[in-house]
Amino acid sequence: LARSAASRAGMRTLALVRLPSSNLAEGELTHLERTPIDAELADTQWEKYVAALEAEGFTTVEVPAADGFADSVFVEDAVVILDNTAVLTSPGAESRRGEIEGVAAAIPGLDLGMDVETIELPGTLDGGDVLKVGRTVYVGRGGRTNAEGIRQFRAIAIARGFEVVAVPVSRVLHLKSAVTALPDGTVIGYAPLVERPELFTRFLAVPEETGAAVVVLSPDTVLMAASAPLSAALIEDLGYRVVTVDISEFEKLEGCVTCLSVRIR
Numbered sequence: 001l002a003r004s005a006a007s008r009a010g011m012r013t014l015a016l017v018r019l020p021s022s023n024l025a026e027g028e029l030t031h032l033e034r035t036p037i038d039a040e041l042a043d044t045q046w047e048k049y050v051a052a053l054e055a056e057g058f059t060t061v062e063v064p065a066a067d068g069f070a071d072s073v074f075v076e077d078a079v080v081i082l083d084n085t086a087v088l089t090s091p092g093a094e095s096r097r098g099e100i101e102g103v104a105a106a107i108p109g110l111d112l113g114m115d116v117e118t119i120e121l122p123g124t125l126d127g128g129d130v131l132k133v134g135r136t137v138y139v140g141r142g143g144r145t146n147a148e149g150i151r152q153f154r155a156i157a158i159a160r161g162f163e164v165v166a167v168p169v170s171r172v173l174h175l176k177s178a179v180t181a182l183p184d185g186t187v188i189g190y191a192p193l194v195e196r197p198e199l200f201t202r203f204l205a206v207p208e209e210t211g212a213a214v215v216v217l218s219p220d221t222v223l224m225a226a227s228a229p230l231s232a233a234l235i236e237d238l239g240y241r242v243v244t245v246d247i248s249e250f251e252k253l254e255g256c257v258t259c260l261s262v263r264i265r
């Protein structure tokens with residue numbers, strides 16, 4: 001039985017995931033040209049992504065599929081977890097607003113007694129723009145998240161003892177397309193896409209764009225995309241174990257490893 005350090009330590013490790021919609025290929029594109037999506041391969045990659053989380057000790061919970069919502073597989077954008085509070089987001093892309101209902105309905109079923117807060121229009125905020133590093137929450141202000149969304153989010157986060165730092169994002173879709181954080185809090189990113197690296201306490205540049213995204217699986221293990229072998233090698237050199245998954249079909253839609261799940265500890 002594969003059990004991660006996190007689960008051995010008795011930490012709660014749930015991950016929300018959502019089955020790809022049958023119209024996945026019609027997902028939103030902002031910075032990339034549309035290229036054909038192999039839907040069958042996407043389903044296989046998704047299953048392997050879910051299997052990788054489970055192999056590392058996560059219990060995955062499937063949010064009922066939102067068929068017809070092409071981007072619904074990117075479930076991270078719909079909800080942000082702050083301790084015991086689920087913040088339902090207000091997607092910046094109109095085509096994605098219908099994704100929230102199903103995620104909202106799934107929260108009570110987790111049986112965690114979570115508080116629920118919501119970001120309301122005209123505020124917009126995508127979960128992909130929210131990066132938590134300890135008690136600091138970086139929020140990207142860009143194409144999907146607006147100032148009013150950040151204002152609402154800040155009030156929710158500050159009330160729960162988090163510090164909120166807003167970061168401009170214009171070169172990529174979401175803040176977390178450009179930067180994520182290692183278990184020790186070092187923020188990693190692909191420098192040409194990071195506008196203000198000095199906003200992060202510790203910043204480390206990685207050599208590939210898709211190498212900027214890691215999912216923390218435990219204090220010593222991260223999940224990365226197979227498309228970033230040089231970045232994976234760099235992170236292994238820092239003493240981490242790197243688990244890789246091929247998510248090529250989701251990368252064609254500007255998705256990365258983080259956005260395919262919501263981790264709840």
Ligand code: CIR
Nearest residue numbers: 027028074128253254255259
């Ligand atoms: C979108 O444009 O909304 C989707 N095609 C991709 C969303 C990726 N989400 C993320 O990085 N958090």
